[in-house]
Amino acid sequence: MAQPNQTAHCLYLRTKSAYFRTASGERIFDESSTACYTCLKTLRPLGPDGMPADAQACHGRERGCFEEDR
Amino acid sequence: MNRFEVITPADLAHAARLLSGEGHVALAGGVDVIDLLKLDIIAPATLVNLKNLPELRGIESRAGGLRIGALTQLHEVAEHPLIREHYTAVADAAREAATPQIRNLATVGGNLLQRPRCWYFRHPDVHCLKKGGDRCYAPGGLNRYHAILGGGPSFIVHPSNLAPALIAFGASAKIVGPSGQRSVELEKFFTLPTVDPRRENNLEPGEVVVAVELPAPPAGAKSAYLEAREKQSFDWPLVAAAAMLVGAPGSHTVHDARIVLGAVAPIPWRSPDAEKEIIGHPLDAERARAAGEASVRGAHPLSDNAYKVAIAKVLVRRAILKAAGIEET
Amino acid sequence: MKHDEHKPPNSRSISRRSFIKGAGALAAASGLVRTPGADAGAATSSGAQEGIVERLGPDAQTIELKINGEVRRVTVEPRETLLRALRDHLNLTGTKLVCDRGACGACTVHLDGKPVTSCMILAIDARGHEITTIEKIRIKGDKTGLFGAFVEHDGAQCGFCTPGMVMSLAAALASNPKANLEDVKRAVAGNICRCGTYPHVFAAALSVARDTRGGGAGES
Amino acid sequence: MSRRVTLNLGFEGHLQPVTVVIPDDEPTPWQWGERFEIVGKPTPRVDGALKATGAARYTYDISLPGMLYGAILRSPYPHARIKSVDLSRARRLSGVRAAIRMDDTVARFAGQEVAAVAAIDYETALDALRLIKVEYEELPFVVDLDMAMMPGAVSVFENGSNVQRPTVNEHGDIKRGLAAAAAVHEAVYATPVQTHVSLEVHGSVAEWDGDELTVWSSSQGIFTVRDDLAVYFSLPHNKVRVITEYLGGGFGSKFGAKPETVIAARLAREARAPVKVMLTREGEHLATGNRPDSLQKVRLGADRGGKLTAIELVQHGSGGIGAGSGSAGPFLSLYHSPNLRTEETNVFMNTGPSSPMRAPGWPQGCFALELAMDELARKLSLDRLEFRRLNNSNPVRALEFDIGAKLFGWKEKSAAPKSSGPFKRGIGVASAAWHALGVSGPQAQVIAYRDGRVQVVIGTQDIGTGTRTILAMVAAEELGVELARIECQIGDTGYPFSVPSGGSMTTPSTTPAVRQACAHLKEKLLRLAAPVLGAEPSDLEARGGTIRVRFDPSRKMSFEDVCRRIPGDSLSAEGERVPNYEGYRKDQAGCQFAEVEVDTELGIVRVLKVVAVHDAGQIIDPLTARSQVNGGVLMGVGYALFETRRMDPQLGIMVNPTMDDYKLVGPLDVPEIDVRFVEVANGFNNTGVMGFGEPAHVATAAAIGCAVYDAIGVPVRSLPMTPDRVLAAMETKA
Structure with a gap:
């Protein structure tokens, strides 16, 4: 399994590893080359802005559709 | 599947009358019809149920030959002792068809008249030449399972695996229609796409295939049917080959022969060229090989299916040798 | 319905299931017959009632099916398959819907003792036949030993193909109680398992066949 | 709070003491030489009869009053x-x-x-x-990997290249490694898109009661579906309940709430009635995910002695409109090389998004690497098995090579002369690896009733691996009772939390929680029994269906008698899966041997035999474990010979979205399979289990590819090895 990524990811970003959590309760965003990402808002591997969703793109506020994970 | 009604006619004549009408489709074993209905390839208003018609039933000996009712199921053909003994290739073709469950539903008539397995034709979203569209997608697309012989403008292969074996024995279709009955050699029953790309045979509106008639097998006839498939379990053949050989009395010379290929052309493909290579000669592996080579003379493979030419050659050779009972070394 | 209605402007080829043709087994209806699509619904009846034994549909009608020795009444449209009737109307859900094309055997039932794919037969066409589903074999107890053998040899993983496998084998072992490995493989040649239980399915069937043979005689 | 225990870990001939720190209330992890009464014995699955008789209730079988x-x-x-x-x-x-x-305004795949x-x-x-x-x-669209990579190709996403940023892993210096090599092999290998083809299609039944949503879902992760639905519909988690009693396959494609589940819930809300949405087979093929394809350019170098000096992979693959096509896993871990570089690049095209599929990336990479290994071994005139031994990265696999080679008859088969006829036999071997230690998080509850029944309750799900059986076996072992006493309740988010069944995580993540819960329950039961037996609880043990005095087993009470002393109705205890300790090895090994027969005139390959040797920590149930290995092998046979998604370049559609044109292994295509397990005590958690669903699928297609190469003397570098490709390869030889 991958290392936890410390930056908060978008509430809607999903990938298999994100369904598991670290011992401290964070979702795991494995940036591995086999990770398949989905945006839960669109149900597709792209955001509502029509651009690909992935662990690199979908955190921080630079992406207009970003929503903070609660 | 669209909504439809199902009419069961009391007799053949009435069935023929009904089937002459637009939007009427015959229902027998139903395997292919249900498939086409599910894919919305057909959407008839009425299915005409033929299962009530006694003329379509039974396997009977007739004048040394056999009459096989169109409703006869494939498993019956595969298991019938007379067919196994005298028309081995036919029984083997039936046994190789589909799955045990389908062989218990599918009929001889349905096997001969099933529509092509072409993945463009069977795709509900593709409006191809065969469905009245303006082009066949095989030549410019994915054609690994398509025709290497007789193709154009449609490049389907005929899906019946019984037909090559039946044609190898000179079988005829007995057909009843609104204007009476006719009998047509199966070899002439199937039509190339040049005749009409939307159909595979010359059955007219309202006509019903009632039975297949097998003439008495020539004395000393031996036959074999082989399929080359990617999977050993349920799969459609890449190539099928039926061989019927008649030995000259008291010699190894082949007196008469019929070689018919399946899954290589839009119709079951009889190969007189292959037959010529062995008729009048004593049969050995070399003769059989020559027949294999000849069987694909004039083949025009598409972009992805030249391998079928190679397979056809081998399969024809093997079918001939198997029929003759010659072990290859 | 106009046949091009769903076609997008300057469509090259794809039209969403709106081209409608008729031509089916045992009859050619002049190559191309355009008939009303489903929305038009109403069947146009052609001709007189004489010479007709029965006329069904297109509306749902109550029919009788003999299932597991019992006569069951079920209201179906002619277009509904036996599989839909069993599962959606009679809640006999042991028979599974998987490929819906007769290619996988998960929907195998017996029709007069013979295994058939119930997705490829209309419910109305199953009238007059003895239909046997996995539920019958369940209710009647494990006389064949097949269920026990499936459990013992782990003949199921996800289990979705398993009832179909059991039905195929039950029929095969009934007609050939001394089946060998090749017979067993051929008996389930129309059944697909994605979990890959086949080796254990074969073992289960062979153990039953071996028992039938009085022990020891089985090859595997 | 915590204690240190020293465990005897490792495998036969390689045992070592390892000290681990575990919580006080955690049972001591099972270690080497543990004597079990139930665990490790082949055990028929507890729900086998329900499955065989069609009584097991899957999502597809759910019918609710008024359901649409x-x-x-x-x-x-x-x-x-x-x-x-x-x-x-x-x-x-x-x-x-x-x-x-x-909501979409653009369709990006058919x-x-x-x-x-x-x-x-x-x-x-x-x-x-x-x-x-x-x-x-x-x-305009693009559905072909080569085309999608071309400059000027149609963009799947507006103003973006289809070619994503590569992922690079490297150590050493690949150039130096190649320069130092006595022989270098370079070739391109291709693998197809494989689809999951779960027999139960994706789908859900959704029912609203006010703002409360209940969903029966064909899912590998009930809690993940619950969480996703809660987020999607902005509901508190406790307003969503997800149930998966039985699951008809998933293979990685059924994590989370997918479109059909959301659609079912949206339709149900609009209709104010329960709605069942189960996909068609076509929809299943098109839209629920797949294993991405690959083009893998491989360069290997080795010195004269057969030691690898360089491993290089430059890979491209497409996850359709999604990511995830990497295949470097095996290159990074199967064999040692001082110089190694992998570069993986995902490419977008207009096809359905990929989803995790049984060892994502590994069967692809393993095929390319292992066939390349064989091609290099031939250049070096080395025995292929020996070549692998020389570079092998895992000591357990070294033992597995020995076991497998003997069982398979590698030496004898290698020495056998090739037939002069058209039917040629060949053999191959390939390595597998995996790394599923399991994760913390799962919680379990165990309840003993006054009548002696025991219930294990945990919100996990059974993807087909036998979860109920495995958990019941662990509980029975810990409580010292017979298996029949245990009943497992799983598949409902109303139960204690557990993780998805994927990534080979289920057994290593859930069994420790159940074992801990049982240990806690046992303590309570021992306290009940102690005064009766006149002993301290710490002097008692639960074994053989009794509670007894450890040093005087004749002083005992039956488990049922103890349960009759439960005050009230029942006694309950909880357990949790704690984080992994430092155990023995974090990776697990495996290898598979294959024998094929090729009809060289028809190009048709038949797999005759596969020997699969694997380790997975503590094997709880060898019978169901063997089923899983059979399944991994057979999915690999299909991947090697038959399976591929076929996209028409003119229309951009999949032409084979059925179960006949998309070809799956059927009964007559099944080789003889011999499965062997190597016992390894790993100590990472209290049951020592490692996950197992995936490694069994990693090496099969590779071993078959190597065997075909051996049979016909030329490599077939593209999967599936269909007759056209085999014949074309033979032609290059002629």
């Missing part, structure tokens, strides 16, 4: 602007209760969900789909 049937309209175009969706005629059709459209309806029966729902009028504006 849903159906989904999909885009027939690989790339199109969705200009309008007119649902009005569909809504007006008699029997239709709800109709919705998806099969993308566009709209959906719910009606009183399935046929009516299909009728309604035909009445939905969608106006599309077709856009």
